[in-house]
Amino acid sequence: MSAASPARPRVSVIIPAYNAMPELTRAVTSAMDQTLGPEHIEIIAVDDGSTDGTGDELERLARTCPALRVVHQENSGCAGSPRNTGLDRARGDFVFFLDSDDYLGPDALRRMVAMADENGTDIVLGKIASVGGRAVPRAVFSHNQPRTDIFSSHAYLTLGPWKLFRRSLIERLRLRFPPYRNCEDKPFTAAAYLNASGISVVADYDCYYVRYRENRSNLTLTASDLAHRMDGIRLCFETVARYLEPGARRDQIMRRHVEWELCGPLRALLPRESERDARERFFPEFRHWARTWVTDTIVQRIDAPDRLLIHLLRADRFDDVLAVARDAKRDAECGRLVDKGRVYWTHPFFRDHTADVPDACFDITDRLPVHHRLDTARWHGGVLRLTGHAAIEGIEAIEGIEGIDALEPGTELVLRKYESDRPEIRVPTTSAGTSGGLVADIDPATADDGAPLERGLWNLYLDVRAQDVSRVVRLRGSREDGEIVRPPQRAVTTPRGEPVVVVPYVTPYGNLSLDVGGVAHARDDDIPCQVTRTAWHGTRKAVLIVGGRLTGDVTRNGDGLRLRAESGTGAVREVAARFEPVAALPVPVTSPPCCPSNG
Known part of the structure; x- marks a missing residue:
């Protein structure tokens, strides 16, 4: 009789490691010490041909932790290959990618798994905290989001792999990381986002801590030039085009790549290249992206400096693109002109007839903060x-x-x-x-x-x-x-003598709205269920607490009671209600119809 196979872990933590000392130890032990419990976690650490003792340290840690498996392989030169090795061996319901220079908060995986289980979501973003000044995303972590998507949240602004992914999603899409030294994670995460059944955000706990290595050897720093980025950028655009038809939704997602993967590197990195490489190797690719993926709708929505670059790229004006990129920091300080109800950025090309650039490229009216x-x-x-x-x-x-x-x-x-x-x-x-x-x-x-x-x-x-x-x-x-x-x-x-209840309320995003339509003279015995109180949860934003009372025969049979929310688009959400004969019935509701997710 064969021995029973071990229970499937809830989470497979995959750690790619190359010459990762001394940060590696804290990364691995942060996974070992998770409150989710070692019986629910497997840790797969992949030594990518290290020469600094990383492999020995992993073996030492494995002797103290049965949940840790160590794989040694020849150096691949990128983080994607050891991550793929880990994916090929993963057995968990979920996968979490932990970089060897970062570490987890002790309660991170328990919170993220609970969020995914409760809401049936495929991806969970845990709040990212900075150690030593490394930049981290903030907008998406303004509040907890039990269930959202990339079109109604800021989730798509963070394409790093440090997330909880449902492994069935990854295997269904046959997702693996491309063998690039930089930008290899963005197409992977983009494809997962674009196919996820839902996304959750844990914002009330620091789940993941990012930091630079003491020797500054992070791949994001050592492989930051255009040569290491171009393949990943190209695949980002192709991934979005593969999963989204042309139209407003594609434009919304493509805009992120236009701003961050096209205009950003073009402005910051193209002037660093030799003029020959810039002109012959990189500029034609940037021009192709601008002509292929940047629609007029996207142009209208991006900031003026990016609009200017896209116009010059489309017009095949290499010298002007290079000049604008080189002088970007200086020109950002140019002033403003108010003219006929519009406000313009007074860049040197603005209304210079020799530059031949339309005023629309400099219009900043719709981006002025109020x-x-x-x-x-x-x-x-x-x-x-x-x-x-x-x-x-x-x-x-x-x-x-x-x-x-x-x-x-x-x-x-x-x-x-x-x-x-x-x-x-x-x-x-x-x-x-x-x-x-x-x-x-x-x-x-x-x-x-x-x-x-x-x-x-x-x-x-x-x-x-x-x-x-x-x-x-x-x-x-x-x-x-x-x-x-x-x-x-x-x-x-009303002037017709009709009494109507008006309820001012504040959405989870802090905006003021009015609910018009409660009939003031409705008799209690006409309504089997009356809502007497609504309030947003004190710590879990986007969760609404509904208090009320049941009347008539309903109070004698509260089993199976559910609260149903319907949006104007037909979307339905039902949650179980707790029946309490004396108190209220608190019910958590995600994005109720009275408070649309777009605020």
Whole structure:
């Protein structure tokens, strides 16, 4: 009778290692010491032909940890090959790639596995922390996201492999790392993202610590020139094109590669190459990418310096591209010109007839930051009064006063109904004192040109104006002592005598919206389930706690009770509710329809 095969681990931690001392020891022990437990983890460390004692240290550690398996192979010169070796041997439900110069937080894998299990997601991003100043992504880790995707989150901005991947996804796609010294991880992660059933983000715990080696021998530093990047960049574009049809979704994802993998290296690295290599070896490839993958829609959405480079690439103007790249740092300090309600970057090529570059390449109007805050949101009878401040950065104030703190007549509050084609509603603001102060009154009973607001969800925006320049931004919720202030709901009466409940609420992203449509005079016994309280979870953003009470016969049979959320696009989410005869029924809901994931 054969011995029973060992239970399949939950996570296979794969560690590629080449001359990784002394950082290696902490990397491996951080995987060994995970709270998930050694019985649920296998560690596959691949020594890629090291000559500094890395192999011996791995063998020493393996003698103390049965979960650690060591593989020795000839040097491949890249991180992808030892990662592939680990993948070929992995047995876990999930795979986590741990670089030998980084390390895990003790509770990282337990938290990430729990997030994947709870939400059925294929990829989990754990918060990345910097050790010694190495740059890390921040936007995607602003709050926990139980379930999201690359189109409604910042997840695609981080393409490093330090994530929890469901191994069945990797094997279904037959994913392996290409044999490049740089950018080998981006096509791998991109393909996984583009095919994942869902993505989770653990943002309330430092899961992964990145650092540079003491001897600065990280491949990202030693193989940073264009020769080591071009194959990986090309494969990034091809991967996106393989999995996404032309259109808005492809443009959204391609934009990341245009900014980071095309314009970034072009500006930073092309001037370092010999003029012959720059002209004959690299420039034709960059020009091909600009012509093939950069649509006009992408051009409109990228920043002016990138727009300028793309225009020159498409026009096959090598000398101008090289000059713009070389002088990029100096030209970034060029000033601004306000002209007919638009703001332009006054680069030396701007309106130089010999340069022959259209003004659109220098238009920065839609990228000017708007500084605003909502100070108060209070009901005055049936009118919701908002007070706050707003200003467009870098626009000289009216009447020649310098600064960013003056508003012009015409600044308006804008109400847009969620997932509706109906026209937006504009509410005028009045100035309040100095420094960009404003006041806006919303009367739900008459706001729509004398008619009441339609029932539904309304998102609030500000159209801020200065020197005829208009910038529209989402209105953020008010704060007092650092806490978001949520005005109470209010029953208002329409001109037709119809009472309607208006509920101001703050989305998980801190934006203010209105829910119009609760009927104030509904009788308790007409409704089998009444919601009496909703609040965002104190520590888990994007999780809504719903409290309520059941009436009639429902209270005698609470088994199987579920809360159902439906979005305007037909997406449905159901979660089990906990029935408590005395208290409320707290239910976690991810991205409820009243708070769309795009904020």
